[in-house]
Amino acid sequence: MSKVVIASQPNLGNILTSSRPNDQHNCKLPMILKEDGSFDWNANSFLTNSGGGASTYNIKPLANTVIKKAYSLNLFCSFLELEASDIAEVDDSTLYLFVDHLKDRGVNDDTITKHVRLAIEYIAYISAIQPEIRLACCDNKDAGDYRVHYTTKFFKKGNIEISFLDHSCLQGLIHISTDVEYIRDYQLEMWLDAINCTTYHPDVDDFLLSRWQAFTTLLDITGSRISEVHQITRSMIKEAAKGLLSSNKNPVIRNIPISKGKYKGKHREVVTTKEDIQVLLWHIQIVESMFPDISHDAIFVDSRSGKAIKSSYLKNYAKKVINGSKYCRDLRHLSNHSFRHRFITLTVAKAIKKIADSGSFHNILTVAANACRKITMHASNDTLSSYIHLASEMNQPDGPSEDSQMPTQIKVRLKRMLKIANDLTSDEIDRNEALDSILTTLSELRRISILNTE
Structure with missing residues (x-):
């Protein structure tokens, strides 16, 4: 399989433009080598592009982030070698097989999503620099004979709208980062x-x-x-x-x-x-x-x-x-971290049940959230909204009660x-x-x- 090698002290004096004085000594450079030891030009070209380009490396994102991407991308490159496939031969079914491959390795669903989305970014990049191979398409109306069909989605972080690439192979996976998943x-x-x-x-x-x-x-x-x-x-x-x-x-x-x-x-x-x-x-x-x-x-x-x-x-x-x-x-x-979700959910559920049993229903969810904050030290009640929803369901007569004396x-x-x-x-x-x-x-x-x- 392919592997990642890290140049610990590369001479990047000609391309580093950061004002941080220690960058030339502390900046590390990842490279992906194929199974036979040869340089993977496609994968490393993508990493250079992801790192900000040949003249702005280690500015945004930092080199440590690029190294993490290198290890993630190497999983996909190794999978392609395992399947005896080239990046130009990838299609939609390849991504489904990649998801199954990661599951067999014991990777959790949230991490699978991150690895696959990076693989889609890689595929989209290769398709953009080599349009003649008609590798990937983001517009379903003009799918033509493209091999990979992905979509662009958006989410808001504060007032900023951030885009990400998605694929149908990710449907059905549980995303802990967006949906609270506590341990039953x-x-x-x-x-x-x-x-x-x-x-x-x-x-x-x-x-x-x-x-x-x-x-x-x-x-x-x-x-x-x-x-x-x-x-x-x-x-x-x-x-x-x-x-x-x-x-x-x-x-x-x-x-x-x-x-x-x-x-x-x-x-x-x-x-x-x-x-x-x-x-x-x-x-x-x-x-x-x-x-x-x-x-x-x-x-x-x-x-x-x-x-x-x-x-x-x-x-x-x-x-x-x-x-x-x-x-x-x-x-x-x-x-x-799922245990933290479990702890908060059960704490809110107990607080709601205690208040309800006392016969008081005025602002019951707010009171329960405040009670939980005293234990968990959350910054605000807004961060507890998902847990309050789960805890309310848990306390329903036919709900999956986890509480017990x-x-x-x-x-x-x-x-x-x-x-x-x-x-x-x-x-x-x-x-x-x-x-x-x-x-x-x-x-x-x-x-x-x-x-x-x-």
């Missing part, structure tokens, strides 16, 4: 079970299992971004766990950092359950028993050295586990046991496998129910 309970069950059936970890021990459950739990109960979850410490969890045995109040995780938005640099707190805290404490106890001389306060550590893992590793970890599991297709449109940690395990029973009845698993799964789940239930805070 049944998807949370699959997410938690993915660690047990992923090729990324062929052998799962208690450390890996507890880390996965702790990571998922923090995403679920805090609604935090990955950069924020990474900064939650063992001391914060231990502080929240104080009084679990002597108090009837739910524990509170305090000083959760806010890394983006209007309230960047400030902190917030969330109320959670004793069961959630127990899951976190289980992993913390394993970490501290494995590395008794640990000097940092991070929750998530390298299994070999005990060093705190980087935020970038944590960001990609879930994708690697999920993509290597049997739930790859079912969860491909979800990401770490039963703690999520217990609920998902009870549902897992019911599924095991159904699989046994339908002969999908044998009695020994069912018994092992039931005992494992019971062990987890016992662990989160016994409040051992030592």
